Amino acid sequence: MAKLSLRGVxxxxxxxxxxxxxxxxxxxxxxxxxIGASGAGKSTVLRCVNLLEPIEDGEIFLDGVDISVPGLNPxxxxxxxxxxxxxxxxxxxxxxxxxxMLAPRRVYGKxxxxxxxxxxxxxxxxxxxxxxxxxxxxxxGGQQQRVAIVRALAMKPEVMLFDxxxxxxxxxLVGEVLDVLRLLKESGMTMxxxxxxxxxxxxxxxxxxxxxxxxxxEEGSPExxxxxxxxxxxxxxxxxxLK
Amino acid sequence: MKKDDAAGKTRRQIYEExxxxxxxxxxxxxxxxxxxxxxxxxxLAPGWEKVKASFFNxxxxxETFPKLLDAFxxxxxxxxxxxxxxxxxxxxxxxxxxxxxxxxxxLRIFGAFYTDIFRGVPVVLTVYLIxxxxxxxxLPRPFNSPYIWGSLALILxxxxxxxxxxxxxxxxVHKSQRSAAQSLGLTDGxxxxxxxxxxxxxxxxxxxxxxxxxxxxxxxxxxFIGPVEIxxxxxxxxxxxxxxxxxxxxxxxxxxxxxxxxxxxxxxLAKQNKERS
Ligand SMILES: Nc1ncnc2c1ncn2[C@@H]1O[C@H](COP(=O)(O)OP(=O)(O)OP(=O)(O)O)[C@@H](O)[C@H]1O
Ligand SMILES: [Mg+2]
Numbered sequence: 001m002a003k004l005s006l007r008g009v010x011x012x013x014x015x016x017x018x019x020x021x022x023x024x025x026x027x028x029x030x031x032x033x034x035i036g037a038s039g040a041g042k043s044t045v046l047r048c049v050n051l052l053e054p055i056e057d058g059e060i061f062l063d064g065v066d067i068s069v070p071g072l073n074p075x076x077x078x079x080x081x082x083x084x085x086x087x088x089x090x091x092x093x094x095x096x097x098x099x100x101m102l103a104p105r106r107v108y109g110k111x112x113x114x115x116x117x118x119x120x121x122x123x124x125x126x127x128x129x130x131x132x133x134x135x136x137x138x139x140x141g142g143q144q145q146r147v148a149i150v151r152a153l154a155m156k157p158e159v160m161l162f163d164x165x166x167x168x169x170x171x172x173l174v175g176e177v178l179d180v181l182r183l184l185k186e187s188g189m190t191m192x193x194x195x196x197x198x199x200x201x202x203x204x205x206x207x208x209x210x211x212x213x214x215x216x217x218e219e220g221s222p223e224x225x226x227x228x229x230x231x232x233x234x235x236x237x238x239x240x241x242l243k
Numbered sequence: 244m245k246k247d248d249a250a251g252k253t254r255r256q257i258y259e260e261x262x263x264x265x266x267x268x269x270x271x272x273x274x275x276x277x278x279x280x281x282x283x284x285x286x287l288a289p290g291w292e293k294v295k296a297s298f299f300n301x302x303x304x305x306e307t308f309p310k311l312l313d314a315f316x317x318x319x320x321x322x323x324x325x326x327x328x329x330x331x332x333x334x335x336x337x338x339x340x341x342x343x344x345x346x347x348x349x350l351r352i353f354g355a356f357y358t359d360i361f362r363g364v365p366v367v368l369t370v371y372l373i374x375x376x377x378x379x380x381x382l383p384r385p386f387n388s389p390y391i392w393g394s395l396a397l398i399l400x401x402x403x404x405x406x407x408x409x410x411x412x413x414x415x416v417h418k419s420q421r422s423a424a425q426s427l428g429l430t431d432g433x434x435x436x437x438x439x440x441x442x443x444x445x446x447x448x449x450x451x452x453x454x455x456x457x458x459x460x461x462x463x464x465x466x467f468i469g470p471v472e473i474x475x476x477x478x479x480x481x482x483x484x485x486x487x488x489x490x491x492x493x494x495x496x497x498x499x500x501x502x503x504x505x506x507x508x509x510x511x512l513a514k515q516n517k518e519r520s
Contacts, residue, residue, distance in 0.1 A: 050426050079428035088419040093441050102437055103427035148423075155427055 001064050003028040003190045004049065004159055009058035009068075011041075011048055011214075018044045020214035021058070026159070026207075031181075031191045033201040033222075036211035037237060042194035043086075045211070046161045049192070050083045062159070079107060082152030083161040087168040089148045090136040096123070097132045100151045107155070115154075122150045126180055142173030146180055153184075160184065162193040178204075198241055202226050210234045296486075303488040307480045311492050314476035318462045321394055321472070325462075326455055328398045333405030340410055343431055354406070361403035367464050370396040374468035389469035397465070401458050408450045412443035449515065452508035456501050473497075 004026040011019035018041045026032050034042045047053045049060060051067065051074035060068040067077045090099050100119050104110050123132050126146045136144055145165050152160060162181070166174045178200050184191065185204060195201055201208050202222045209219040210231070218231045229235045252260075285291060340354035361369065373396040378387040385391070416439050424434040466475035473493050480489035 047422070052422055052425060074425075075428050075430060078426055081426075083423075083426040085419055085423060085426075088417045089423050091420065091423070091438050091442075093445070103424075103429055106430075106433045106437070107428050151427070 002026060002061070003030075003063065004192070005061045006045075006049070007059045007061070009045070009048060009060060010056045011044055011053060012056050018214050019048065019055070022214070022216060024209065024216065024219075026190060026192060028190055029188045030206040031185050031193065031204060032207045032209065033205040034192065034194045034209050034211055035196070035198065035201060035237075035241075040211040041214040042211055043163050044214075046083065046163050046192065046194055049159075050081050050161055051077055052083075075107075079155050080157055081159045081161060082155060082157035084145065084148045084152055084163065084165050086164045090144055090151070092136050095133050095135055096128065096139065096147045096150075099136070099147060100154045103151070104154050119150070119154055122153060125183075126150055127176070140173060141169045142176045145169065145177050149177075149180055149184075159190045159192070162191065162195070164194050164196060167196055196241070198226070198238070210237065212237075298487045298491055300486050300488040303480075303484055303486045304492055307477075307484075307489045308492045310480075311473055311476055311489060311496060314471060314473040315493075315496050317470060317472040318459065321390070321397075321462045321465065321470070322455075322459050325394050325397050325401070325458065328394075329401045329405055329455075329458070330451075332398060332402035334409055336402060336406035337409035337413060338435065340406070341413055341435070358403045358406055361400045362407070364400075366397070366400050366461055367467065369400050370464050370468060372396075373399070374465070389465065393465035393468050393470065397458065397461060401454065401461075405451060405454055408447050408454060409443065411450075412447035413439055415446055416442045446515070449508045449512040452504065452511070456504050456508070459500060459504075460497060 002025040004024075006022050006024040009019050009022040010017065020041075022041075022045055024032070024045075034045060036042055044053065048055050048068075051072075054070070055068055058068070059066050062077065062080065090096075091102070094102065097116075097119065100122070101112060101115050104115055105112065120129070120132065123129055126149065128143060128146055128150065131139060131143055131147070136147070139147065148165075149160075166177050169177065174197070178197065181191070181193070181200075182204060193201075193205075205222050207219060208222050208225045209216045210225065210229075210233075211217070212233055218225060218229060218234045225234070226238065229238055286295075288294075336354050336357055339350040340358070342348075342350050370393055374389055374393045377392045377395075378389065381387075420438055420442070421434060424438040425431075429437070463472060463474035466472055466478070471479070473496060477489040477493040481487055
């Protein structure tokens with residue numbers, strides 16, 4: 001059974017159909033990349049999976065359980081699915097440590113003392129040992145994104161969603177964030193990424209999906225999708241973005 | 244950088260200093276002239292001697308000023324109990340207007356209704372209606388006190404304004420902050436309390452300070468329904484001494500409080516703007 005699966009997911013904003021019947025299977029431990037032009041609906045798919053947006057039609061299953069039932073309390077589901085955004089992500093009035101502690105304290109009722117050692121270890125693992133007491137505006141973009149990843153991981157999620165987490169970064173900072181993703185993949189995390197980093201998707205993804213106008217036009221292993229795309233639109237998009 | 248003089252200043256710094264000196268000179272000269280004009284021309288007006296005697300009478304001023312200060316304590320007192328009530332109620336109304344759950348939709352309507360009503364009526368009218376209306380029901384002492392109902396009128400009116408400012412602050416917090424908090428599994432309440440509100444409140448402190456400066460001035464409106472605060476006290480002296488100088492004294496006392504407060508609010512605002520850019 002797939003860890004996460006979407007069946008015919010439809011999402012509209014008013015008249016605008018942003019997801020137009022998305023089907024997607026993500027196996028345990030897989031890294032799936034969503035690629036496609038701006039406005040294709042990548043962010044919206046991720047937001048729907050995290051129940052940040054209610055969907056109009058279709059189902060979303062986590063471990064085979066439908067999490068898209070209308071009226072379901074979203075909080076217990078969100079705890080199991082971490083998400084990292086493109087920008088404006090950390091809480092600016094809290095230090096990195098407080099950012100990470102907030103949710104485990106409030107949601108799991110753990111004390112600061114209890115949390116500190118395990119969170120400090122996470123910080124260390126992601127090269128942030130000396131940045132724990134800094135405020136977000138004292139950190140570089142790359143460090144901020146790594147803190148955001150640590151913050152999501154501190155909830156011990158089973159699936160992680162990443163929405164173009166490198167696209168607001170200076171080119172020389174992209175690498176350090178991608179390294180963190182590789183590390184996570186090695187540890188067996190199930191991940192879905194919306195990304196413009198074609199090189200990274202090609203090298204690290206287990207599956208790549210090409211989105212256009214709210215539909216998955218083509219999906220497959222990175223070798224086939226990048227090496228021998230079938231759909232003309234995929235070819236055209238890849239030709240444009242690999243230039 | 245090219246250094247042009249012994250003090251090691253750049254060309255740009257020298258230029259800017261020159262500009263600064265020139266504008267100081269202009270501002271200084273024009274202030275002096277305006278001041279001289281007032282001091283020289285106003286006394287030439289035919290009615291000046293009369294105005295001077297009835298508005299700027301030294302003896303009256305010296306005699307009434309300390310008592311006006313005492314009366315001002317009543318204004319301060321009313322302010323001191325109204326301000327926290329206004330903050331709390333304003334925050335509650337702002338939160339009511341922001342509830343996300345559709346089940347609580349009536350709360351949003353109520354919040355909108357409340358702010359529309361109390362911002363739509365002149366403060367002095369609300370003071371009259373509540374300050375005369377409710378004691379008119381024939382309530383026993385001390386529940387017929389104009390202090391209670393006058394204060395209530397101020398609290399209701401000002402909390403509507405304060406609520407709108409809080410709401411603007413809440414809306415100014417970037418949407419993705421809410422998404423980020425929710426994606427961690429925080430409840431809506433925790434999201435508001437720990438993530439949105441701390442940022443929103445910081446943002447609106449200067450505006451709220453201006454609101455409270457206005458409140459301190461509007462406390463004088465309660466004089467219409469009874470309390471002998473500074474404005475009323477000045478009126479009493481005016482009748483007793485047939486002289487308007489006490490009003491000038493009262494104005495000076497208000498200015499002594501409001502001008503530094505306004506300056507401070509502006510300073511905070513300027514500091515925030517600088518941090519943001
Ligand atoms: N909250 C919203 N309200 C209305 N329309 C929205 C909303 N969020 C997204 N959309 C619309 O949905 C479409 C898809 O947006 P989405 O952000 O999912 O695209 P994307 O593939 O992530 O693009 P990008 O690469 O620019 O991030 C866009 O046309 C956008 O205008
Ligand atoms: Mg997007």
